[in-house]
Amino acid sequence: MTAPQTRERVVKALEGIAFETIDARDGMVTLRVERAVLGELFARLSDRAGFDQNTLVTAVDHFPAEPRFEMVWQFLSYDHNDRVRVKCSLAEADAHVPTCTPQWPGASFSERECFDMFGIQFDGHPDLRRLLMPEGYLHHPLRKDFPHAGIEPDRLYREWDKKRREGWQPNA
Amino acid sequence: MGSLKPVEGEGVGFLATRVDELINWGRKNSLWPMPLGLSCCGIELMAMIGPKFDLARFGAEAARFSPRQCDLLVVAGTMTWKMAEAVRTIYDQMPDPKWVIAMGVCSSSGGMYDSYAVVQGVDSILPVDVYVPGCPPRPDAVIDAIIKLQKKIEREDPLRRILKGPEQKPDLGTGETFKQPNAGVARTSLDLHPHDPKAKIEELQK
Amino acid sequence: MTTKQVFEYMHHAPDHDDPVHGAPMKVNMGPQHPATHGVLRLVIELDGETVTSIDPIVGYLHRGKEKTCESLGWHKFFPHTDRLDYVQPLINNVGYALACEKLAGIQVPQRGQEVRVLLMELSRVMAHLIYIGTTSIDLGAVTIFFYSFRLREELYSILDAYTGHRMNNTYVRIGGVYADVDENVEGMVAEFLRTAPARIDEIEKLLTANRIWYDRNRGVGVISVEDAKRLSLSGPNVRGSGLAYDLRKAQPYSGYETYDFDVPVGTVGDAYDRYLVRMEEMRQSLRLCSQALERLKKSKGADVLTEDRRYVLPPKGDVHSSMEELIAQFKIVSDLRLPKGEAYHAVESSKGELGFYLVSDGSSKPVRCHIRAPGLMNVQAVPVLGRGRLLSDMVAIIGGLDFVMGEVDR
Numbered sequence: 001m002t003a004p005q006t007r008e009r010v011v012k013a014l015e016g017i018a019f020e021t022i023d024a025r026d027g028m029v030t031l032r033v034e035r036a037v038l039g040e041l042f043a044r045l046s047d048r049a050g051f052d053q054n055t056l057v058t059a060v061d062h063f064p065a066e067p068r069f070e071m072v073w074q075f076l077s078y079d080h081n082d083r084v085r086v087k088c089s090l091a092e093a094d095a096h097v098p099t100c101t102p103q104w105p106g107a108s109f110s111e112r113e114c115f116d117m118f119g120i121q122f123d124g125h126p127d128l129r130r131l132l133m134p135e136g137y138l139h140h141p142l143r144k145d146f147p148h149a150g151i152e153p154d155r156l157y158r159e160w161d162k163k164r165r166e167g168w169q170p171n172a
Numbered sequence: 173m174g175s176l177k178p179v180e181g182e183g184v185g186f187l188a189t190r191v192d193e194l195i196n197w198g199r200k201n202s203l204w205p206m207p208l209g210l211s212c213c214g215i216e217l218m219a220m221i222g223p224k225f226d227l228a229r230f231g232a233e234a235a236r237f238s239p240r241q242c243d244l245l246v247v248a249g250t251m252t253w254k255m256a257e258a259v260r261t262i263y264d265q266m267p268d269p270k271w272v273i274a275m276g277v278c279s280s281s282g283g284m285y286d287s288y289a290v291v292q293g294v295d296s297i298l299p300v301d302v303y304v305p306g307c308p309p310r311p312d313a314v315i316d317a318i319i320k321l322q323k324k325i326e327r328e329d330p331l332r333r334i335l336k337g338p339e340q341k342p343d344l345g346t347g348e349t350f351k352q353p354n355a356g357v358a359r360t361s362l363d364l365h366p367h368d369p370k371a372k373i374e375e376l377q378k
Numbered sequence: 379m380t381t382k383q384v385f386e387y388m389h390h391a392p393d394h395d396d397p398v399h400g401a402p403m404k405v406n407m408g409p410q411h412p413a414t415h416g417v418l419r420l421v422i423e424l425d426g427e428t429v430t431s432i433d434p435i436v437g438y439l440h441r442g443k444e445k446t447c448e449s450l451g452w453h454k455f456f457p458h459t460d461r462l463d464y465v466q467p468l469i470n471n472v473g474y475a476l477a478c479e480k481l482a483g484i485q486v487p488q489r490g491q492e493v494r495v496l497l498m499e500l501s502r503v504m505a506h507l508i509y510i511g512t513t514s515i516d517l518g519a520v521t522i523f524f525y526s527f528r529l530r531e532e533l534y535s536i537l538d539a540y541t542g543h544r545m546n547n548t549y550v551r552i553g554g555v556y557a558d559v560d561e562n563v564e565g566m567v568a569e570f571l572r573t574a575p576a577r578i579d580e581i582e583k584l585l586t587a588n589r590i591w592y593d594r595n596r597g598v599g600v601i602s603v604e605d606a607k608r609l610s611l612s613g614p615n616v617r618g619s620g621l622a623y624d625l626r627k628a629q630p631y632s633g634y635e636t637y638d639f640d641v642p643v644g645t646v647g648d649a650y651d652r653y654l655v656r657m658e659e660m661r662q663s664l665r666l667c668s669q670a671l672e673r674l675k676k677s678k679g680a681d682v683l684t685e686d687r688r689y690v691l692p693p694k695g696d697v698h699s700s701m702e703e704l705i706a707q708f709k710i711v712s713d714l715r716l717p718k719g720e721a722y723h724a725v726e727s728s729k730g731e732l733g734f735y736l737v738s739d740g741s742s743k744p745v746r747c748h749i750r751a752p753g754l755m756n757v758q759a760v761p762v763l764g765r766g767r768l769l770s771d772m773v774a775i776i777g778g779l780d781f782v783m784g785e786v787d788r
Binding site: 133134141146147148149150151153154156157160161164 | 253254256257260264286287288289290291296297
């Protein structure tokens with residue numbers, strides 16, 4: 001399905017919701033919305049526009065510009081064979097968005113990853129834990145103010161290693 | 173067994189050798205590897221056990237997936253700090269005597285992953301006997317490492333181990349003395365990053 | 379299952395107040411476990427031998443690839459894409475290159491695309507052979523491992539002769555591929571295409587009608603098309619459920635629309651169907667390879683790399699003799715810039731939809747490089763597929779979903 005057809009379908013499905021379409025370089029239909037309408041937008045995209053798969057949930061960090069984060073969702077419709085991208089800007093102090101797991105359970109891990117990597121809260125996610133970094137890790141690695149080589153990367157291991165030494169006997 | 177001497181007797185043949193050489197001979201030809209396939213190198217490790225390279229020629233094909241039955245730990249692939257606890261536990265669970273091969277550059281030195289999640293060489297948490305470079309090393313290189321390890325085992329003194337208890341290998345990675353091998357090395361490619369916030373952080377700290 | 383139920387299966391353990399069955403038992407599987415295909419860890423709650431809930435814990439191979447891409451730059455990330463799904467490095471290469479090309483707005487020459495198709499399809503066979511080999515070991519058929527690796531070694535030799543390394547080839551560049559195929563390699567591929575179908579039949583003879591293989595896979599991990607879509611599954615896992623959706627047909631790239639191949643689908647959506655789909659996909663890949671090889675014979679001598687010197691290194695001979703070319707080479711190596719904007723491109727990898735989402739601000743470093751890994755979504759499906767099954771079925775489910783941790787954790 002070509003981009004104009006997709007745009008027409010999306011615009012029809014999102015009647016009454018405030019959004020603007022922007023021209024992406026790759027030609028994908030891209031919507032920019034405010035956070036307040038996201039919950040309704042997800043429901044409409046899922047039920048009326050027929051987007052039945054969540055492809056990705058991620059964020060882009062524009063540090064030190066404000067608003068700092070730009071959330072990106074991408075959805076695929078198998079029946080119409082087309083994609084749509086949704087974007088939403090977030091300030092650092094107020095980085096939370098509604099979850100889209102009620103419509104697309106498959107977005108669960110993507111949202112957990114986004115929380116892990118950027119520290120963005122997903123309201124309503126049933127199990128928002130770190131996904132890739134261990135429990136107890138202090139930082140959000142994909143933020144631009146986090147150095148590539150990490151901050152004390154071995155901290156958790158050293159804590160574990162101390163415990164191991166205390167209770168560990170080589171010949172036991 | 174260098175000093176193997178046939179002794180002729182009446183109708184019966186004898187072989188005379190030293191006990192430690194006999195033990196070493198047995199050990200080096202029946203290494204039981206624990207294939208710790210962490211990433212890409214794990215696939216080459218599989219290829220090594222597979223039909224073309226056939227690790228059985230060197231007596232090291234009896235791969236066991238329980239560390240309690242193994243004496244050769246092959247760390248094949250990138251080790252992250254999250255995985256390091258599991259790797260160290262596996263090493264601790266292996267019975268003595270035990271040897272370690274760091275297969276691939278990632279486990280030897282961190283390799284191309286100079287990032288926040290990757291351990292810069294398994295030797296920061298384990299004593300390593302043989303390092304194998306390559307990303308991933310060709311199976312021939314790992315077979316060469318096993319031959320080198322066999323030569324190393326030949327030189328060991330197992331009787332001392334039996335009489336005086338197991339040798340204490342240097343226990344690396346002790347909390348306070350631990351240093352990342354690459355710490356302090358200038359990361360020029362990163363310093364040039366347009367988004368590099370290092371300057372920004374320093375400014376804020378002031 | 380409704381979407382709501384799928385959602386509940388993923389996040390809520392059932393009530394354990396049942397006085398008959400007593401307290402559940404927790405079993406930890408991994409991160410070092412032979413049947414988890416790498417460093418996956420599953421915390422499984424059991425009632426007797428029945429699985430009541432599963433919590434997959436990933437990240438044991440998280441190497442920070444996305445951060446690395448943001449620090450390194452466009453060209454220098456190619457070796458890192460190899461090590462994403464390390465059983466099929468060349469498909470990852472092409473996926474990343476296509477996303478960069480979309481951003482740059484350049485076209486790959488015809489012959490370059492043909493070489494890419496040939497390499498990608500050989501890689502797909504390699505990836506599926508790993509699936510067959512490891513899954514069959516997990517289910518107790520060690521012989522298959524040796525059969526699949528014998529075939530894989532032949533592919534290794536081809537790639538070794540062509541790209542210079544057995545694995546992790548880093549052969550694709552923005553705008554084409556690094557170098558042309560020579561006749562030697564063409565001969566090797568032709569020989570492989572001649573012998574491989576019989577070898578695949580051999581594997582299939584050992585497995586498809588095998589009583590143990592059949593019983594352990596049939597009816598295990600059944601998922602409907604609707605659930606698979608909502609769970610973000612793609613590739614052979616959704617085709618196994620009966621949906622003929624292949625990105626090579628649906629959103630073609632690299633000229634796949636001009637090739638003749640079929641998309642195999644399953645009927646039930648269980649592990650056995652997914653196995654059959656992958657076996658057939660290998661044969662279709664061989665078909666594609668032979669078509670690509672035919673075309674390569676016709677287009678001999680044409681360019682494999684685009685002429686656009688903004689993104690492509692100048693020929694090595696010119697660099698040694700001309701100052702301008704030397705400067706051009708230096709500029710591209712140290713400071714390749716892609717236009718401002720964003721682009722997403724997805725390719726059909728052996729695990730499903732492998733996508734790269736790139737954001738550029740016009741500088742030499744990407745602002746964001748997000749990798750949409752099909753493997754992560756496949757891991758996500760383990761709790762839904764495994765609940766209510768026996769513990770021993772977990773091995774078949776994990777094997778059947780087919781993921782590689784390098785790509786799951788990135």
